[in-house]
């Protein structure tokens with residue numbers, strides 16, 4: 039991969055004015071650290087907003103800021119006050135943020151902010167496009183820029199795009215609420231790799247894609263009409279060594295080197311050596327569950343009165359989004375709760391809650407992480423939560439207990455924490471009691487396991503893993519592109535077609551010559567298709583065979599007027615032109631009643647599914663079922679059948695939204711070879727779209743032109759994307775067109 043650029047809402051520097059001079063202030067957050075390592079290593083640019091509102095500063099100030107940022111390989115996207123209001127504070131923070139965190143009651147649906155969101159996303163995309171070269175990669179971050187991947191992909195398809203969402207991706211039932219859901223999904227699908235913190239978010243995303251767009255998903259790949267998009271979970275880490283080393287440094291610090299804050303903490307510890315400190319750190323956001331936490335602390339003091347003078351909650355809340363109403367209300371609620379608890383349980387010597395409503399410098403944060411015996415992290419929803427990881431990295435003595443909400447992404451990685459439901463105040467109160475009374479040995483054991491894991495998977499590893507996968511995706515896509523029939527490939531196929539004297543052409547039916555219909559009986563050949571086939575067969579050099587899983591009666595009826603050979607039920611029946619149907623293989627139907635009763639049980643439990651009974655096979659169709667339920671039942675059915683079919687010499691075939699059970703050894707591969715027999719053909723071609731056609735692609739002679747329809751992995755040599763392309767390809771061949 040040549041260059042990798044980063045695109046995020048904010049640049050890793052902010053512009054500030056000091057004594058009338060413009061200065062760049064670097065961000066110290068984990069993301070900035072991880073990304074800096076990437077865009078520097080891969081000689082890219084970092085594109086984003088600098089924090090400067092263009093209508094609040096002069097042109098000269100903007101120019102100075104821009105050249106200072108350029109010197110750091112940063113490219114500012116200039117935004118006006120109004121754009122920030124509508125796109126960032128509006129649509130990003132009043133619509134997407136609450137929706138994706140399941141606060142549906144806070145979601146605002148406002149066309150004006152949506153229009154601004156689109157416009158500003160386009161501004162980011164346009165700025166990036168100025169710096170992108172073919173072959174470059176770009177890594178786009180977070181919910182403010184969901185539309186940018188598609189905006190870039192549609193203009194420059196040869197740029198590889200990674201997208202990472204830092205917040206949760208909600209379940210389908212929540213995501214479907216938003217009127218602009220399709221636009222948002224299509225925006226994200228412009229990416230080649232989409233990353234989430236956890237598998238749950240990935241699962242929700244897949245479910246939305248299946249239900250709202252209908253693309254096929256296999257393992258963690260989404261198959262669109264013309265691309266494969268890889269989706270995976272990459273739990274973000276922190277700069278572990280930075281926290282560990284700073285904490286070790288504090289451990290060794292002499293009295294005169296200590297901060298005032300640390301000296302106060304020392305004094306407190308000396309004065310009250312048995313006092314336990316519980317730490318709570320967050321941005322003041324309604325997703326972080328701060329009022330629940332305070333009420334739970336209140337319950338703890340009520341339920342365990344013996345700890346009333348012995349436990350202090352140190353609560354740090356960073357001011358955040360203060361212009362938004364819900365945040366102002368939250369601040370009021372938190373202030374009142376803190377006041378009420380301190381009023382009720384405090385006295386001259388004891389303040390139950392130390393409340394700081396401000397940001398703190400990095401070294402003070404580490405001092406607190408070191409000093410507090412327990413970290414109480416109880417968001418009601420959180421994409422990941424880095425505070426939990428920072429606390430663990432700073433515990434260089436190996437003690438300390440962490441109480442963690444099961445609703446935070448980080449809980450998936452930390453089975454050793456005390457995991458709680460943030461809405462259960464009683465449970466949190468009991469967890470505080472367990473943490474306070476946890477023996478040191480157990481604390482150390484749990485802490486060690488978490489530390490080992492976090493140290494291995496830090497923010498650098500996280501970033502590198504993402505980039506490594508992005509690189510792999512490039513290869514998967516190249517693989518797909520190499521096989522797609524382009525002008526040159528078409529020319530060489532057409533040359534050998536025209537230069538041949540005897541041709542065998544095998545054409546699968548559903549999904550290849552015609553699109554899928556909800557009711558299989560409605561997929562009869564239309565006039566256009568019949569004329570293409572008739573033109574093909576009018577050339578006496580061509581021996582054309584429709585090879586399908588369909589039953590022989592249907593195929594016989596539909597192609598009655600065409601001079602084509604027919605292979606039905608995946609090879610059970612063969613009918614050559616002007617001859618009768620024959621069964622080239624020995625097959626039986628004795629197994630059918632038993633298997634049919636199993637399938638019936640699945641039909642009863644899965645609305646929208648039905649059984650097709652063929653002469654020698656049974657098919658369970660689930661195209662009309664609820665997509666998720668259909669897929670789930672299909673897994674179940676395959677599992678159940680696999681245990682039975684071996685003994686009965688049967689085979690399970692998985693087609694496009696169908697599962698078919700049939701006699702073993704009979705498939706489109708053996709049938710097509712049987713058909714060719716000992717006749718000599720100097721041009722053999724086969725087209726098909728699903729798994730059942732792969733037998734043909736595998737078994738036909740090496741020189742055969744094999745073409746997969748769609749974008750799945752295949753044994754075929756070439757690909758065509760759609761049924762329409764198949765039709766125009768066959769038309770061009772039959773007309774003898776050299777170019778198409």
Ligand code: ADQ
Nearest residue numbers: 204274319320321354356396397398420421422423424425
């Ligand atoms: P945030 O919602 O901002 O991030 P989080 O992951 O906890 O949440 O990060 C907060 C950061 O702010 C931490 O690095 C912490 O040290 C710092 N911080 C907190 N309080 C502070 C204080 N008083 N003073 C100074 N610094 C303070 C979003 C998602 C998260 C996801 C991250 C990263 O909401 O779920 O973990 O992105 O993907």
